[in-house]
Amino acid sequence: MSNRSIGLDDRLYHYLLGHSLREPEVLADLRAETANLPEANMQIAPEQGQFMALLARLMGARRYLEIGTFTGYSALAIALALPEDGEVVTLDRSAQWIATARRYWERAGVSGRIRLEQGEAQDSLRALERNGETGRFDLSFIDADKTSYPDYFEHCLRLVRPGGLILIDNTLWHGRVADAQDSRDNTRAIRDFNAALHHDERIDLALTPIGDGLTLARRR
Numbered sequence: 001m002s003n004r005s006i007g008l009d010d011r012l013y014h015y016l017l018g019h020s021l022r023e024p025e026v027l028a029d030l031r032a033e034t035a036n037l038p039e040a041n042m043q044i045a046p047e048q049g050q051f052m053a054l055l056a057r058l059m060g061a062r063r064y065l066e067i068g069t070f071t072g073y074s075a076l077a078i079a080l081a082l083p084e085d086g087e088v089v090t091l092d093r094s095a096q097w098i099a100t101a102r103r104y105w106e107r108a109g110v111s112g113r114i115r116l117e118q119g120e121a122q123d124s125l126r127a128l129e130r131n132g133e134t135g136r137f138d139l140s141f142i143d144a145d146k147t148s149y150p151d152y153f154e155h156c157l158r159l160v161r162p163g164g165l166i167l168i169d170n171t172l173w174h175g176r177v178a179d180a181q182d183s184r185d186n187t188r189a190i191r192d193f194n195a196a197l198h199h200d201e202r203i204d205l206a207l208t209p210i211g212d213g214l215t216l217a218r219r220r
């Protein structure tokens with residue numbers, strides 16, 4: 001499951017939440033509604049949303065690019081951490097969850113700060129580059145189809161500014177990346193992606209065991 005940090009037993013995980021989580025009610029309600037969906041495990045962990053929001057504040061982020069909207073939790077968590085003139089651009093192939101996402105963005109009063117583009121992410125990313133958005137994002141988050149991670153990463157490297165941060169989700173992939181017996185497509189894709197990033201001189205790197213593994217790559 002990716003909607004809690006991996007490798008912690010129940011007791012310690014509940015301690016962590018009980019002693020650090022500061023989830024606004026609107027995010028808690030969105031998470032509760034999302035938990036009823038069959039795709040609920042695509043929801044990021046609340047402590048991960050809080051960590052990402054802290055990173056956004058820490059770096060004074062104003063523009064955030066997200067690949068994979070789902071029901072809008074991460075977009076909302078970051079939107080709440082941006083300044084008044086901040087902007088979220090979030091991309092998703094599926095139209096299925098847009099109404100849910102928008103309902104919570106409206107309720108939180110930040111819908112004016114969030115631009116959702118529905119369609120193939122590759123197309124939207126290429127359009128952003130064509131439209132002069134290169135180097136104009138402070139922070140980005142990749143959380144979509146795993147076999148496209150290398151492509152999404154290359155786009156983000158161009159779209160975030162030098163010193164900007166690219167976050168990549170699910171990089172520990174339920175622990176399967178370390179299981180040599182597991183050769184499924186998504187497992188291999190993430191394993192290869194992690195290996196490539198390890199020696200990528202264009203970035204500073206940390207792979208953290210937050211959520212299902214959250215990689216931080218700072219563009220040098």
Ligand code: CA
Nearest residue numbers: 042143169170
């Ligand atoms: Ca994810």
